[in-house]
Amino acid sequence: MKPAIKPANPNFSSGPCSKRPGYALDALDISTLGRSHRSSVGKDALARACSETARLLELPEGYRVGVVPGSDTGAMEMAMWSLLGPRAVDVFAWESFGKGWLTDILKQLKLAQVNAYEADYGHLPDFSQASAANDIVFTWNGTTSGVRVDNADWISDQREGLTLCDATSSVFAMDMPWEKLDVVTFSWQKVLGGEGAHGMLILSPRAVERLETYTPSWPMPKIFRMTKAGKLIEGIFRGETINTPSMLCVADYLDALQWVDSLGGVSAAIDKSRKNLAVLESFVAEREWIQFLAQSQPTRSNTSICFTLSLEQEQVKKMAKLLEQEGVAYDIGSYRDAPPGLRIWGGSTVEAADLEALLPWLDWAYAEVA
Template sequence: MITFYPGPSKVYDEVGQYLQEAVDSGVISANHRSAAFMQMLEDAIRNLKTKLNVPDAYEVYFVSSATECWEIIAESLISDGSLHIYNGAFGEKWMEYTQKLTGSARPYSFETNNEPLLKDEIQPARNEIICVTHNETSNGTALTAEFLNTIHDQSDNIIAVDATSSMAGVELPWLSADVWYGSVQKCFGLPSGMGVMIVSPKAVERAIAIGNRAHYNSLLFIRDNFLKFQTPYTPNTLGIYLMGKVMQQVASIETVAQKTLERAQDWYSFLPKHGYQLLVENEAVRSKTVVALRDTKERIASIKKAALQEGIVLGNGYGKDKETSFRIANFPAITDMEIQTLKDFLVFFSSK
């Protein structure tokens, strides 16, 4: 079975080998206060920062999921409120969950084919955290680096970014934001069950100023442990081991991102030529890692059913486009041969 589902998605082929190595090494049976575990964690963080070009001063934490990061941000970094800028289901869910926790989340939504404009109504208040979704997995859109740079340059606010379906697949403008988070089951090419949170010195200062230590997963408690290459609770040891191995294996993010871009450009050229309608018409806001297509409810169902019969899993639509779209993951672990297999199927189906 070949999967193009946009998360959990395909893992790197080498992961099977790494799983056996993890068992043989005994490290996944080591307790999380042992020297063996601490060395493994240190290696995983170093490999990640090196391959993704994360600034030296930024800190990396491994948590349970990207969704947990919503809670960490709300409880540890928000004092006066948050401004959420989004155009899809996951950005909206982040806002709604933050509102439940803080009661002070302010939404600003924009349309799928638009770029958000820094108008008066979305200017943040002094201490509001600005929350944006870099790559909206639900509809295949993405914010430009220029937009993030503009927000950073025009405000002194803490900026938090959901990069769940773009981290490790494209180059990210790290210095334009203070909190980046994602999950490993997408562009990292790893099994699900772990999140990555990357924070700037400015975000750490805000957490210290707020001083919230009332929660087991407060950012300060997490940080206290990670500075010692430990974790506050029993971690996903296997996930950390696999992260270190995969980050050691992959090319630099510049190389990975170039391949992601070339594949995305190819998909966006190929699909319309064969009668498929792109969900995102505005080329400037199309995601490079999640390609979304639209059609009638009946035809979408037929495409997915026929693909499955050929051993190909396509991504369902999501949110308001659930029944009238499907999504194709363009993640680094997917091979050229698998992409060609999907292309051959799509050509065949369009000719019926």
């Protein structure tokens, strides 16, 4: 029978992700709207976006945080175009976004010394191939595959190269070994349920040193430039953005950061996300028709949780459409390049009670299309 109880919040999209519980537009501090981002109030809000990010994430001394254009994609492109080139590069890719960075490195930057280590959806590549002498580019959590890196032991403490990590669906949801990471990028519209178009760029002192001692051979677009006369433009990491940001989006991000703080910090947000995954793990363990796309439990994502089903592709689409029509789950079809299935967001802005209310509907929708 069709279930009687629906999730109070049916937004399980993997990006843009659900707003925090209790979110309301009138709770935002909109005193910056209509003001220049270079005014004192504008710069203060942007500076707080950087400093509060660093505080909540407990970044090591000397790590810098900046707001940059173009969401996580812009932040990663900015990092790759600015930093790659002087060393060989090891690229680890196992889903669409990681493979996109590999394509950029090979076909756009056209670097000569590139080692590509790839794996199919559901698996991780062989990280033991990483060289301490090379730069490394990888995603921490494969947003489109639901497969995450479970540790950073494979990154050498004596590395000579830099590590560039796309962590857009893991920052604020997974433990990040900051000392192993020289460049980390993420976007507001993932784990914190913020708005799109803005990226966050975190640089270690080693990354700053590379910026100040290496000049790429290719032309550098204005929005990618982080140095002037061989020195880091420090203002970028104090809220003096390269181009004009949306101050409404900044206010929204500050609201999300305040919410994380109210939970008890990033550790509480991580714990909430892990408990969300546990709800779905219990469900899958009792059914044969649904499986995690991730082939190994330790590498199973607790944010972009991906499933394969004992259905044909068209049946899977019909199932997702039924759930949308009933108003119980929006935008949970798998990513277009991924194997057919479902993808349910489990970050901390999603409530476990809503996931529990969704589960009987999954059973019902499966029975309707099988």
